[in-house]
Amino acid sequence: MTKTAERRPVAHPPVPPLPAPTPAGRRRRRLADQARAYGFLLGGLLCFALFSWGPAIRAVVISFQRYTPGSPPAWAGTANFTRVLDDPEFADAWRNTLTFTLLALLIGFAVPFVLALVLNELRHAKPFFHVVVYLPVMIPPVVSALLWKWFYDPGAGLANEALRLLHLPTSNWTNGTDTALVSLVLVATWANMGGTVLVYLAALQSIPGELYEAAELDGANLLQRVRHVTIPQTRFVILMLMLLQIIATMQVFTEPFVITGGGPENSTVTVLYLIYKYAFLYNDFGGACALSVMLLVLLGAFSALYLRLTRTEGDT
Numbered sequence: 001m002t003k004t005a006e007r008r009p010v011a012h013p014p015v016p017p018l019p020a021p022t023p024a025g026r027r028r029r030r031l032a033d034q035a036r037a038y039g040f041l042l043g044g045l046l047c048f049a050l051f052s053w054g055p056a057i058r059a060v061v062i063s064f065q066r067y068t069p070g071s072p073p074a075w076a077g078t079a080n081f082t083r084v085l086d087d088p089e090f091a092d093a094w095r096n097t098l099t100f101t102l103l104a105l106l107i108g109f110a111v112p113f114v115l116a117l118v119l120n121e122l123r124h125a126k127p128f129f130h131v132v133v134y135l136p137v138m139i140p141p142v143v144s145a146l147l148w149k150w151f152y153d154p155g156a157g158l159a160n161e162a163l164r165l166l167h168l169p170t171s172n173w174t175n176g177t178d179t180a181l182v183s184l185v186l187v188a189t190w191a192n193m194g195g196t197v198l199v200y201l202a203a204l205q206s207i208p209g210e211l212y213e214a215a216e217l218d219g220a221n222l223l224q225r226v227r228h229v230t231i232p233q234t235r236f237v238i239l240m241l242m243l244l245q246i247i248a249t250m251q252v253f254t255e256p257f258v259i260t261g262g263g264p265e266n267s268t269v270t271v272l273y274l275i276y277k278y279a280f281l282y283n284d285f286g287g288a289c290a291l292s293v294m295l296l297v298l299l300g301a302f303s304a305l306y307l308r309l310t311r312t313e314g315d316t
Helices: 023-062 079-086 088-108 110-121 126-138 141-151 158-165 180-205 209-217 222-233 235-249 254-260 271-281 285-315
Strands: none
Touching: 023 285, 079 088, 079 285, 088 110, 088 180, 088 235, 088 271, 110 126, 110 180, 126 180, 141 158, 141 180, 141 254, 180 235, 180 254, 209 222, 222 235, 235 285, 254 271, 271 285
16 A cells, blocks of 8 residues: 655745835825815805805805895995894894794703703603603694694683683784794794603713712712702703704794794894895895894804804814
């Protein structure tokens, strides 16, 4: 019986190392990566350019023109701004908008934070209550406003019916000059607080439990734990949501348009509603764009503050 020859491994020549990329090669590779990234972003950038940046630039141009449908635009300088500033509704619109924003901060900013604190302490049925709180956000804004319009009806509305059952005095709600704006703030708070509550819940759940345990060992009660632990740990989220709420509430339109129509006695005319009246009721697109530019400058200042604070927090 012959012996099988032992197989020996074949020696391969060593593989030479890859040459180190030159600075020019690294630059070309970086440019190629950036080109691919911007290629993927091209669709979104085109949408922003066509539907956001383009109309915004066009509005700035029209604000300095005498522009009416069916006639060629003519340069008007600052005449549109002067006419808007002299309009008696201008002061009413800005006063109502600022009052609405202040009331929204007092009511609509505190309520979501308290709800988030309560939901964070629940031990059972958390997902159910999360859905219940977020449900108003999923209702279309116009449908929500129509529901509240029926709710506020001074005759057979659900609000006054509930007050009658409790033997309490009824209210004019949106039909009274002193209650209409507050009523709209309640609608906006109910319709938009779901997202804010979920953001607060995420911030609360990121707080280390050891901080609360240490506070309890030091004898801190619930309010003291909220003051000395919860608020300091969520101060950045609170500040960001406050700025975003200011920007959003200063653009309120749906509730005054659907529920009150700007009344009674212009007590709920907001800046955005006045822009709508200039453009679609008065056919004065120059005045509407001039008022839009004023609002743009103010909201741009808040947006710049938001970006500055966000960048500062990211650097720290």
